[in-house]
Amino acid sequence: MMDVLTPVSPALEFHHVTKRFPDAGYNAVDDVSLSIDEGELVTLVGTSGSGKTTLLKMVNRLYEPTAGQIVLRGHDIMAADPVQLRRGIGYVIQQVGLFPHMTVAENIAVVPKLLKWDSARTGARIDELLQLVQLDSAEFARRYPAELSGGQQQRVGLARALAVDPALMLLDEPFGAIDAITRDGLQNELLRIHAAHRRTYLFVTHDIREAFKLGTRVLIMHGGRVQQFATPDEIAAAPANEFVVELLASAGTSVGPSGEASVETSGGMSAGTSVGTSTGDDVRG
């Protein structure tokens, strides 16, 4: 799982990307440049206010960069129509955001319908996806979100985002509100799905154990800046700076590619406060 992929032409590039929100006295994302290869599962980890979510949301243009350029598979995203751009990017958030007035099947069918797939193809895809996220189609397809548990809702959220097999998946703390045992199962399934299809994933979390368990590479952010961007092994072997050391220490000693993820940790949070350079609470970040 953790072997570094042979680089394809970069799937996603950030060139000097900066974001400053109106009325904020600081940059939420500050001059970030990096390149992500096709098929990587990059985890973004940092404290709240570190800029990780802001960075993610600039990719599908929910936020627009103040400066810099984001290039998706060779195309500047600012040149694309944002609505068309988003139909090709899977998006999963912590609150899931399933449409309460649509059944599970209808939720999954939203983007296929936007792309005018015929109903046979859509129907077949729904069954395929429900199987992929291990929900019985006969039992769940016609249920409404209110009739599902939190874990089941997020499985459907994942299936919905995967519906048109997008080249890029953006996941914003998707398992953050889910209990530890269910979360562990969902993490394993995400790894399985990613391994099977080798699409590019960007996964935001504040849980450093989760970041190390899932990421082919881990992007550690603080104060809007990249602290280190490397494989879990490299980070564990050679932390780039004091902040990364503190972050690792706060998560305990078992962090690493083979680290146990069954213990819940708020390591990222305490690290941020102990370093004391946090930019404060940024609800958008």
Add this chain to the structure above:
Amino acid sequence: MAEAWQQFMAYGERYPHKLVDALLQHLQIVGITLMVSLALAVVLTLLLMDHRRAAELAVSVLGALYSVPSLAAFALLIPLLGIGMDTAIVVLVIYNQFLLVRNFLAGLDAVDPSTVEAAIAMGMTPLQVLLRVRVPLAFPVIMAGVHLAIISTIGIATIAAVINAGGIGVILFDGLRSHKIAKILWGTALSAGLAITANMLMTRIERLAEKRLHFS
């Protein structure tokens, strides 16, 4: 407009006792209605609180009664009870049962079961659990029901004037029948003033109660 205002002022100067009488009569109807309503609602709530099915059924029946227009309700009760204030009060009490019983039950139901369990585990009797734990915690919802009932009673009591119950409605009906804008304006001012005053008073009481009983 100016003319209507002059008539309004003149009427107020000429017939202050009529206005005061109507207001007092209105307050009397509202006061008696509330006392009877509260007593009945407490009894109904105590009977229903431990029977979920019966409670749901009762609340939906009371809800259906509440949606019967008041003039129709008065019309239907006149052949049985005749006209006058008593009939009006019966109708108003029936309407209030929906607002009060619904909120009382909902408030008691919303109390966290683990809080109730803790109270029982500490050795409280069922009555103590009710009076010391459930009622205080349900108090905001209970008061919200009382608030609604007061506003609703003030409004519907104006309509009771058609069955000779008296009150502010008499001024409104008289004014419309005899095309006297001054009376309509006084009727509106008194009934609206009463409703808005009661609303402000209840809002204040609710806030005070919230502060004393609650920590949020």
Add this chain to the structure above:
Amino acid sequence: MGSRGDLLVQIAQYFATHGSEYVHAVVQHVAITLAATGAAAVVAVPAGIACSRFPRVRGFVTGVFSTLRIIPSLAVLFLCISLIGVGEAPAILALALLAAPPLLINTTLGFSRVPGAVLETATGMGMGVARIFFTVKVPLAAPLIIAGLKTALVEVIASATLAAYIGAGGLGTIIFTGLGLLRSDLLMIGGVSVAGLSLVVSALISWTEKRLLPWEA
């Protein structure tokens, strides 16, 4: 007032001699109700949507309309009628004013309560503004709008009965005649009809609600 047997005979007699008059009253009552509620909805629903977008306006408008709801309907109705005149059209206008607050307040609430996460994923999935409005916001605001519509209809049916006092017609005429002559048969016929109309309309809305909004169950 006569015995119960007499009352039934009188009621039967009324329907035998005044059948078409009765039907006319029912039709008129329904027509006035629909016209007033419809007129209110045409103004209040778009206004409510507009309010939901501007939090400052929202606070002000819902405050004003909440106060309007506290004022006894009889006073609102009679004051309006005495200002704009007697008859069917002024009555409809006055009734529309009574129907507007619940529609406006509930529309505003309905649209402001659409969860942010749902809107965020809708945008993230590539839905345009118009599509999000019609396929996400409207259905999710619908339960509260329909609840407001129900309140408005029940209020208008009741107040239309009172409007009969100044010659707006409808079922209230039968009740006021019954009150004037103290005739139990007319009181029973009018009372049962108005109560029935109100209950039928509430039931109809609840039924539509269940069919239209299956996810609410």
